[in-house]
Amino acid sequence: MIPTLPSRSFPAPRRSVLKSGLTALFGTLICVYLFYCLINGDTWHIKDLKFDSVSFPYTKRPEATQFCTAEEYANGHWVRRKNPPSSLDEIRTLYGVKDRGRLECDPPGWPVIAKGRVPLEEPTHIERMLNQTRWKWAPRNDCHRWEMSEEAFVVRMLRSRAGLILVGDSLSEQHHEIVRNFLVSHGGPYQLRFTGSRPRIDEVFLDPNHELTQHYLRVAGVTAERLKNPITTFFLERHLLSMAEYDQVNSHVERYVPLSEDDGQHQWVSESLWDARYREQLERPVTFTVEEGIGENAKVAVQEEPTILVLNTGPHWIASEIGTHSVPDADVLKSYNNMIDKVLYNLTANAPPADLKVFYRATSPGHESCAEIAEPVVENPRWNVTSDREIYNWHLLQPFNEAWKRRISSVTIQPPPHRLDISYLDTWEMSLQRGDAKFLPPHDCLHFCYQGVIEEWQKFLWHEIVRESVNADYGMENREPVYL
Numbered sequence: 094m095i096p097t098l099p100s101r102s103f104p105a106p107r108r109s110v111l112k113s114g115l116t117a118l119f120g121t122l123i124c125v126y127l128f129y130c131l132i133n134g135d136t137w138h139i140k141d142l143k144f145d146s147v148s149f150p151y152t153k154r155p156e157a158t159q160f161c162t163a164e165e166y167a168n169g170h171w172v173r174r175k176n177p178p179s180s181l182d183e184i185r186t187l188y189g190v191k192d193r194g195r196l197e198c199d200p201p202g203w204p205v206i207a208k209g210r211v212p213l214e215e216p217t218h219i220e221r222m223l224n225q226t227r228w229k230w231a232p233r234n235d236c237h238r239w240e241m242s243e244e245a246f247v248v249r250m251l252r253s254r255a256g257l258i259l260v261g262d263s264l265s266e267q268h269h270e271i272v273r274n275f276l277v278s279h280g281g282p283y284q285l286r287f288t289g290s291r292p293r294i295d296e297v298f299l300d301p302n303h304e305l306t307q308h309y310l311r312v313a314g315v316t317a318e319r320l321k322n323p324i325t326t327f328f329l330e331r332h333l334l335s336m337a338e339y340d341q342v343n344s345h346v347e348r349y350v351p352l353s354e355d356d357g358q359h360q361w362v363s364e365s366l367w368d369a370r371y372r373e374q375l376e377r378p379v380t381f382t383v384e385e386g387i388g389e390n391a392k393v394a395v396q397e398e399p400t401i402l403v404l405n406t407g408p409h410w411i412a413s414e415i416g417t418h419s420v421p422d423a424d425v426l427k428s429y430n431n432m433i434d435k436v437l438y439n440l441t442a443n444a445p446p447a448d449l450k451v452f453y454r455a456t457s458p459g460h461e462s463c464a465e466i467a468e469p470v471v472e473n474p475r476w477n478v479t480s481d482r483e484i485y486n487w488h489l490l491q492p493f494n495e496a497w498k499r500r501i502s503s504v505t506i507q508p509p510p511h512r513l514d515i516s517y518l519d520t521w522e523m524s525l526q527r528g529d530a531k532f533l534p535p536h537d538c539l540h541f542c543y544q545g546v547i548e549e550w551q552k553f554l555w556h557e558i559v560r561e562s563v564n565a566d567y568g569m570e571n572r573e574p575v576y577l
């Protein structure tokens with residue numbers, strides 16, 4: 094039985110729109126339904142989903158052994174696709190990039206200063222995009238993944254207070270762009286709100302007046318109140334700290350000049366916005382439309398999911414942002430560790446007012462001479478960095494990651510009612526293997542091309558989110574053979 098749709102909350106659009114909307118809606122539901130029956134060999138009653146056996150919060154879903162553990166997902170390798178995409182359209186389809194989404198992977202040596210962004214139709218651009226989308230990530234042991242669909246993503250985020258929040262520098266900005274690529278199209282249900290010319294805050298809301306929004310709310314089982322908070326947000330914060338905290342963590346550095354007395358050296362450090370903002374959003378509870386004790390589906394009450402907070406900071410912990418003089422590595426590492434203290438203190442001792450799942454996403458490596466790397470290095474990739482590569486402290490990125498990994502394993506998890514859980518999302522290996530997929534060789538060997546590596550960070554994140562979800566209706570298992 095398909096869950097009944099509360100028709101009274103359906104707006105009254107023009108007839109034809111209503112009709113085609115309903116057709117699409119039922120079409121989707123029926124497809125989902127049939128797929129579900131197929132993989133379960135059973136008739137699907139929503140009340141049969143095993144909510145009863147799931148105790149809130151954070152009990153892991155009953156897990157088939159063949160699903161990837163985080164360890165298996167992280168430690169795979171890139172393999173050649175049997176049927177690689179052969180056009181930009183196919184790339185869009187393969188990576189789920191909507192019409193407003195960004196495709197880009199600059200050909201080596203493109204004179205970006207003189208000519209700006211490389212046009213999409215430039216032959217060498219297309220060639221490079223095809224070159225590096227020939228590869229797909231294969232987690233270890235042929236394990237299965239949870240695939241991300243737009244609807245599942247939106248529904249999962251609607252059931253949490255503030256959805257998916259990414260905080261970090263331009264690498265996280267790229268990550269968020271991938272999420273937007275996956276959602277935002279002309280005429281779609283999303284509203285973008287930017288704060289700042291290069292947005293410090295980049296939010297994706299659902300448009301309350303869009304028909305699809307009503308559909309998502311119904312499937313999620315949440316009220317329209319939830320639309321006041323975004324589905325996903327990016328905060329551009331290169332150090333994850335307020336200015337006062339930045340001064341504190343660096344105070345041990347010889348000749349450190351506090352930001353308040355600084356003459357403009359610290360152009361990369363701006364006042365922190367994320368902490369106050371997301372705490373405010375977490376104050377708003379999600380209210381659900383299906384209430385316990387009403388009708389046949391009484392026991393189906395949908396549960397609130399934790400908000401997902403993804404943090405990263407790395408390449409901006411450099412001498413030129415800490416002081417005007419050279420700063421020894423040991424001092425930079427000390428500042429960095431002080432920063433981890435502050436962030437973890439705020440998350441634990443000063444815990445936010447709702448369930449929260451935090452992922453620290455590994456900083457990805459820069460690749461020396463990336464223009465000369467033609468293909469992924471999948472067998473024992475060697476991390477090539479020389480410590481004279483001072484710009485953006487590439488040689489410290491792995492020690493930074495190690496510091497987080499160590500510290501996260503020792504964090505005490507908060508008990509209910511508001512539970513906090515923190516994991517390290519290890520995207521290092523999948524990134525290290527892909528020196529061929531850097532954004533602008535040889536000038537930018539740190540960022541990645543759109544389409545490929547960063548999508549995989551997001552897929553990995555999604556897999557982890559579904560694995561840990563409280564409700565059981567997000568997943569399409571990816572049962573395709575890994576070597577496709």
Ligand SMILES: *[C@@H]1O[C@H](CO)[C@@H](O)[C@H](O)[C@H]1NC(C)=O
Nearest residue numbers: 200201217218220221224467
């Ligand atoms: C695409 O890959 C081929 C084979 O590795 C290489 O010769 C060619 O230069 C690459 N094209 C671009 C634009 O990177």
Ligand SMILES: *[C@@H]1O[C@H](CO)[C@@H](O)[C@H](O)[C@H]1NC(C)=O
Nearest residue numbers: 333334335365368435436439
């Ligand atoms: C920690 O919390 C304080 C007080 O709410 C806030 O000013 C600061 O920005 C927070 N810092 C971090 C790293 O979240």
Ligand SMILES: *[C@@H]1O[C@H](CO)[C@@H](O)[C@H](O)[C@H]1NC(C)=O
Nearest residue numbers: 466470474475476477525528
């Ligand atoms: C590091 O550099 C060496 C020599 O240039 C190269 O063979 C190797 O593939 C590089 N490693 C990665 C991960 O790209």
